[in-house]
Amino acid sequence: MEDNAPAHIHYYHNVPQEKLGLRRLAWLASSPDLNPIETIWTEMKDLIKKRLRILLTAAGIRRIVKEDWANYSLERIKFHILSRQARIEACIADEGGNCFNF
Known part of the structure; x- marks a missing residue:
């Protein structure tokens, strides 16, 4: 997608x-973001922002992203994948819009 x-x-x-x-x-x-990677990436960005308290080099940012991705739990990935059905149902209830909270 x-x-x-x-x-x-x-x-x-x-x-x-x-x-x-x-x-x-x-x-x-x-179209609404129904792809699990979108919500996973949003969580990853939030984690990374917490660690970026000072301005880092591109290499430093790359290191943090790799570390956070390596430590991102399989359970969270499963949660996002398994939540697709409920997200699709919310999207249908919103008549195909992107104004539903999840």
Whole structure:
């Protein structure tokens, strides 16, 4: 699932997908985020912000992101994946909008 953001339509992003034979799902740019990685990434950003109390170099930020990802619990990942059904139902109740809290 990709939302047509510029990062998702770049040549370097598309070539590996094509070589692997991956098919792209049609997804409107204003569609709700139902992909588990979106909520996982939001949690990761919150964790990283807590650790970035001072301005770090790109290498320092990269190190923190790798550490936090390595320590991100499998239970949280499972929670986000298993919550998809309830999120989809909330999205349907909102008539396809993106104004539901979860």
